[in-house]
Amino acid sequence: MIVAEIRRFVDREVIPVAHELERNDTYPVDLIEKLKVLGVFSATIPEAYGGLGCDFLTYVQIVEELARGWMSLSGIVNTHVLVAHMIQQYGTEEQRQRFLPVMAQGDRRGGLCLSEASAGSDVQAIMMTARRDGDEYVLDGAKLWVTNGIHASIFAVLARTNPQARPPYRGMSIFLVEKGTPGLSAGRTFEKLGYKGVDTAELVFEQVRVPAANLLGGVEGAGFKHAMGGLEVGRINVAARAVGIAQAAFNDSIRYAQQRVAFGEPIAHHQAIQMKLADMATKIEAARLLLQKAAAKKDSGGRCDLEAGMAKLFASEMCQEVTLEALRIHGGFGYTKEFNVERYYRDAPFMLVGEGTSEIQRLIIARQLLQQYAID
Ligand SMILES: Cc1cc2nc3c(=O)[nH]c(=O)nc-3n(C[C@H](O)[C@H](O)[C@H](O)COP(=O)(O)OP(=O)(O)OC[C@H]3O[C@@H](n4cnc5c(N)ncnc54)[C@H](O)[C@@H]3O)c2cc1C
Numbered sequence: 001m002i003v004a005e006i007r008r009f010v011d012r013e014v015i016p017v018a019h020e021l022e023r024n025d026t027y028p029v030d031l032i033e034k035l036k037v038l039g040v041f042s043a044t045i046p047e048a049y050g051g052l053g054c055d056f057l058t059y060v061q062i063v064e065e066l067a068r069g070w071m072s073l074s075g076i077v078n079t080h081v082l083v084a085h086m087i088q089q090y091g092t093e094e095q096r097q098r099f100l101p102v103m104a105q106g107d108r109r110g111g112l113c114l115s116e117a118s119a120g121s122d123v124q125a126i127m128m129t130a131r132r133d134g135d136e137y138v139l140d141g142a143k144l145w146v147t148n149g150i151h152a153s154i155f156a157v158l159a160r161t162n163p164q165a166r167p168p169y170r171g172m173s174i175f176l177v178e179k180g181t182p183g184l185s186a187g188r189t190f191e192k193l194g195y196k197g198v199d200t201a202e203l204v205f206e207q208v209r210v211p212a213a214n215l216l217g218g219v220e221g222a223g224f225k226h227a228m229g230g231l232e233v234g235r236i237n238v239a240a241r242a243v244g245i246a247q248a249a250f251n252d253s254i255r256y257a258q259q260r261v262a263f264g265e266p267i268a269h270h271q272a273i274q275m276k277l278a279d280m281a282t283k284i285e286a287a288r289l290l291l292q293k294a295a296a297k298k299d300s301g302g303r304c305d306l307e308a309g310m311a312k313l314f315a316s317e318m319c320q321e322v323t324l325e326a327l328r329i330h331g332g333f334g335y336t337k338e339f340n341v342e343r344y345y346r347d348a349p350f351m352l353v354g355e356g357t358s359e360i361q362r363l364i365i366a367r368q369l370l371q372q373y374a375i376d
Contacts, residue, residue: 002043002054003061006038006040006065009038010069011069013031014031014066014073018069018073018340018343019340019343024197025197027199028070028073031073032076035077036105040077041104041105041109042105042106044081044085044088045084045100045103049088049096049101050105051084051100057296060236063237064244064288067244067248068247068248069244071350072196072197072198074241076109076148078237078241080103080106081233082230082233082237083154083156084099086174086216087216090216092213109151110152110156111154112146113177115144116142117144121357123158124168124169126158126159128143128157128159129159129163130159130175132212136212138207138208139159139175139205139208139209143205144202145202146200148198148199150186150199153180155203156174156216157176157205158174161223170221171221172224173215173216177210183206183208184205184208185206186202188202193350194343194347232298232304234354235311236304236308238355239291239312239314239316241351242287242316242318242348242351243291245323245344245351246280246322247284249280249322249325249326250281250284250322250326252339252341252344253325256339280322283318284322286318287311291311293307294310306368309365310361313361313365319348326341327341
């Protein structure tokens with residue numbers, strides 16, 4: 001029911017305004033208010049904490065629908081849900097009670113602060129530190145690329161609590177830092193190829209004091225593991241966004257192919273176009289099945305690095321291919337802002353980078369396979 005409701009919402013309220021919002025690079029305040037009412041920000045938060053308590057299999061369908069309308073909208077939801085999941089999965093009961101009910105309402109949204117200027121793929125290379133001082137920790141450093149960096153108000157921040165730890169991941173912890181904490185400020189924001197309307201910001205932490213009660217899970221040294229657990233949700237989410245963008249590109253293409261006439265007949269009658277449409281639909285369906293398999297594995301408990309990695313890798317590469325084919329099918333018009341396909345084409349590359357690049361997904365997949373097929 002909720003997926004059907006989101007689908008109707010996307011058709012009626014998102015698609016008609018997406019083009020304008022993206023062209024003006026406008027943060028979608030009105031749509032966010034409507035998403036709050038629909039309960040999207042609370043989708044995976046358990047009912048006990050004021051959420052809808054959806055499983056991930058349902059959640060990925062919601063994300064796919066949102067991305068079909070406008071990928072940026074699904075991006076605003078993604079990091080929020082990821083941070084809520086980390087609190088639910090790894091937080092103390094006190095942290096769950098304190099943060100999840102307010103996050104479920106959608107007024108206070110989450111942001112994820114892992115990457116830094118010199119540490120993206122190599123998360124263990126982060127420089128941010130958190131030093132214990134009595135009942136508080138003092139955070140120093142800067143985070144880059146923070147989605148929702150300006151509009152979010154609860155940040156999950158990865159920092160080194162023991163900079164001497166070897167390997168470094170053993171000395172990392174995650175802190176829940178609230179907007180307005182003295183010393184936390186926004187640095188530069190980025191103008192991007194696509195993914196418009198969503199803030200991608202630098203956050204600067206200068207002697208930011210947070211209560212020790214904001215250390216996720218209450219134990220030092222578990223932050224890297226918590227981050228990787230959260231990124232599984234992020235990767236499933238990006239796969240869902242990729243399927244949503246590709247589905248939109250396919251929908252527009254199969255309609256256009258039946259309307260556009262060349263050489264005396266609709267281009268959909270030309271077999272070369274039919275083959276493109278067949279390949280596009282087949283790839284989308286294959287990506288969707290991988291996505292659903294990963295979501296189901298996540299729902300069954302435990303880690304799903306392999307499944308999430310495969311879904312993210314395949315879906316994001318597929319999205320890149322399908323949006324290019326959509327552009328070709330639209331001919332010269334596809335290259336203009338008269339049609340939405342150029343937006344899909346610009347939104348697709350971020351799917352290849354966000355929550356870990358394709359190269360990193362391949363490394364994750366290979367590591368899992370080598371464990372699974374180890375011969376000694
Ligand atoms: C729009 C946007 C939003 C983002 N939002 C967030 C966010 O909310 N929170 C957050 O923490 N981060 C966020 N990120 C950061 C994102 O996760 C990183 O950009 C991504 O992980 C890649 O890191 P990097 O940019 O440092 O590239 P690098 O790590 O420098 O990689 C550069 C290239 O080298 C390749 N490479 C690196 N290491 C290897 C290796 N071992 N083997 C093979 N190839 C390798 C990469 O695949 C890539 O092709 C965002 C990024 C963007 C662009």
